[in-house]
Amino acid sequence: MYTVEEVATELGVSKVTIYSKLKKFQDEVVVKQGKKYVTEKLFNLIKEDLNVKRNENLEDIKVSINGSIADDNDDLSNLSELNQSLINTVIDQIKEKDLQLKNKDEQIKVKDDQIKNLQKLIENSQILLKQEQDKEIKKLSMETHFEEVDKKLLELKEKLEERRKIDIEIKEKDKEKFWSRIFKGKKEIIN
Structure with missing residues (x-):
């Protein structure tokens, strides 16, 4: 079976x-x-x-195109030639379609390359944008830092000014004491 x-x-x-x-x-x-x-x-x-x-x-x-029965080899030969012609036409059409497909494949490859290039450009743009953002952040950070340094310098300057004023006051008092001692000593001599 x-x-x-x-x-x-x-x-x-x-x-x-x-x-x-x-x-x-x-x-x-x-x-x-x-x-x-x-x-x-x-x-x-x-x-x-x-x-x-x-x-x-x-x-x-054995039936030919016009419907009559082919009795001799010439009719069969004509039919065979017609079939061969049809086969050749189909083969040509297949070759043409194959060529069109190859062209489309090449076009797709070109488009793929263009897409890859665009992706690289986008990546580069993103990197540059990130770098610019980082620079801005550093710039803002530096500005903040300098503002803090300026404040500290102003504070130090004010302290120095106060110190100088105190030093001047102390010197003035010392001079007054000195002169007052001198005048006090003269008053005692006179009295």
Whole structure:
């Protein structure tokens, strides 16, 4: 017994063709566990049926374009030339489509390259923007730092001014004491 796949392979046809033949010879089909099998007798029946169909197809090929039956080799030759011409036309169309696809592939490659370049430009722009932001942050930080330094310098200057005032006051008092001692000493001498 044969499986459907084995029969299709052996006869050089599709499994669909074999299944359609199994419907025609349903009485001869063996089913085991839900799978269809072909007996030797059924195999020969299918083979004969396919050969009959092939012979009928060969007879159909002998019919020329205008519907009359081709009796001589010239008509068959013309039909063969027509078929060859059609085949060549289809091959040319396939080549043209293939060329168009290659051109589209090249266009896609160019577009891919353009996209990559744009992505690089965007990345570079982002890097530059980040660097500018960092510079601005540093600039603001430096401004804040200098403002703090200015405040401290002003505080130091004010302290120095106060110190100088205190030093001047102390010197003034010392002078007054000095003069007052001198004048006090003269008053005592006079008295």
